[in-house]
Amino acid sequence: MKKLFALLLTLAMVLSLAACGGNSGNSGSNGGGDSTPAASGDSGKVVKIGVFEPQTGDNGSGGKKEILGMQYANSVQPTVDIGGETYQVQLEIVDNRTTPENGPSAAAEVVNRNVSVVLGSYGSGVSIAGGKVFQEAGVPAIGVTCTNPQVTSDYDCYFRICFLDPFQGTVLANYAKEMGIDTAYTLAMLGSDYDQGLVHYFKEAFEGLGGKVVSEDFPEGSANFVSYINNAKSAGAGVIFAPVSVNYAQLIVEAAAAQGFEGSLLGSDTWDDNMVLESAQGKSVKINITTFYQEGGNAEFDNGIKEWINSNADAKTNNGGNDTISAVSVMGYDAYFTALEALKAAGSTEPKAVLEALPGVTYTGVSGLIEFDDIGDAKRDAAYIKAANTSTGAWDFVKVQGVG
Numbered sequence: 001m002k003k004l005f006a007l008l009l010t011l012a013m014v015l016s017l018a019a020c021g022g023n024s025g026n027s028g029s030n031g032g033g034d035s036t037p038a039a040s041g042d043s044g045k046v047v048k049i050g051v052f053e054p055q056t057g058d059n060g061s062g063g064k065k066e067i068l069g070m071q072y073a074n075s076v077q078p079t080v081d082i083g084g085e086t087y088q089v090q091l092e093i094v095d096n097r098t099t100p101e102n103g104p105s106a107a108a109e110v111v112n113r114n115v116s117v118v119l120g121s122y123g124s125g126v127s128i129a130g131g132k133v134f135q136e137a138g139v140p141a142i143g144v145t146c147t148n149p150q151v152t153s154d155y156d157c158y159f160r161i162c163f164l165d166p167f168q169g170t171v172l173a174n175y176a177k178e179m180g181i182d183t184a185y186t187l188a189m190l191g192s193d194y195d196q197g198l199v200h201y202f203k204e205a206f207e208g209l210g211g212k213v214v215s216e217d218f219p220e221g222s223a224n225f226v227s228y229i230n231n232a233k234s235a236g237a238g239v240i241f242a243p244v245s246v247n248y249a250q251l252i253v254e255a256a257a258a259q260g261f262e263g264s265l266l267g268s269d270t271w272d273d274n275m276v277l278e279s280a281q282g283k284s285v286k287i288n289i290t291t292f293y294q295e296g297g298n299a300e301f302d303n304g305i306k307e308w309i310n311s312n313a314d315a316k317t318n319n320g321g322n323d324t325i326s327a328v329s330v331m332g333y334d335a336y337f338t339a340l341e342a343l344k345a346a347g348s349t350e351p352k353a354v355l356e357a358l359p360g361v362t363y364t365g366v367s368g369l370i371e372f373d374d375i376g377d378a379k380r381d382a383a384y385i386k387a388a389n390t391s392t393g394a395w396d397f398v399k400v401q402g403v404g
Contacts, residue, residue, distance in 0.1 A: 057098025069332025103129025124148030169201025334365030
């Protein structure tokens with residue numbers, strides 16, 4: 001009887017382990033719990049798309065929202081036909097933790113997962129740092145909202161679907177002059193390629209239009225921006241341009257309101273975040289930003305992603321607790337479908353073939369037509385300008401602005 005009992009116990013344990021172990025090899029795929037089962041009749045083939053994004057650090061909020069767009073796109077189109085066969089698309093998500101110091105190791109982890117193409121990153125500095133790894137491995141990367149020119153100019157493997165800092169900085173400078181501003185104050189984090197690049201291009205354009213620029217930098221980890229706001233007031237600045245990450249943007253909004261800054265806060269695409277709106281709601285502040293998309297621009301997309309966010313507790317948490325659509329989510333969505341077009345054009349899952357196919361890829365996305373120039377940059381000539389509505393806690397569309 002003891003032997004029989006032991007045999008039955010062993011059999012039960014084996015069956016239990018088999019039942020629980022089916023997903024043991026998918027850690028990090030599809031963002032944890034957002035995978036879609038293979039369609040009936042599929043060949044069982046899988047193509048992996050790497051997701052090189054921050055989920056922690058200063059850019060964690062933006063990175064999570066960018067990933068949401070990719071995950072939603074994967075739920076809409078979980079398969080792709082490559083070379084006459086249907087492949088299940090699997091997202092391999094790696095947290096690059098925001099900083100350039102973490103970029104190479106995170107990029108290496110993505111590459112080691114045998115991906116055919118990489119999407120990301122939110123944040124130019126970490127994209128530049130990871131680019132060397134992708135280049136050496138021969139793996140193509142599609143930047144989503146990394147706007148610094150060095151991302152593509154330094155690495156042949158990198159393409160991108162967003163506008164660039166020289167364009168965005170000039171758009172913001174033109175808009176500031178249209179507002180009748182003569183003196184602008186800029187504030188950027190020391191060591192940030194994104195912040196410093198945008199301030200450079202804004203200053204160059206604004207001074208070229210006859211304006212005056214007063215610039216200051218703050219060290220990473222700063223928590224008090226009162227003195228900077230007062231310096232801007234003392235300089236007689238009509239705008240404060242601070243192309244910073246979401247957490248610093250929130251602190252700047254709070255400090256500007258507390259110190260009674262009467263001018264406008266100018267933010268770049270990083271400010272297009274519902275966390276910034278929450279900081280501004282109910283306060284006496286003026287905020288204008290440049291970004292890639294305005295909610296309401298595509299009803300089918302807007303309704304679809306809102307329904308998806310509201311039906312997924314994790315997605316809603318990663319979106320800041322509500323269903324406000326961030327432009328970076330739209331860009332993540334478009335980047336996913338651009339990657340699918342590249343895979344189809346390559347007719348192969350080999351990274352080398354995908355890299356060779358990318359220059360000729362075109363895709364009409366939610367954010368507009370996506371096609372690449374000789375460097376691998378998207379041909380973008382307009383940006384959305386939005387204003388924070390401090391009463392409703394939403395973004396109001398102002399205009400579409402170019403550099404002319």
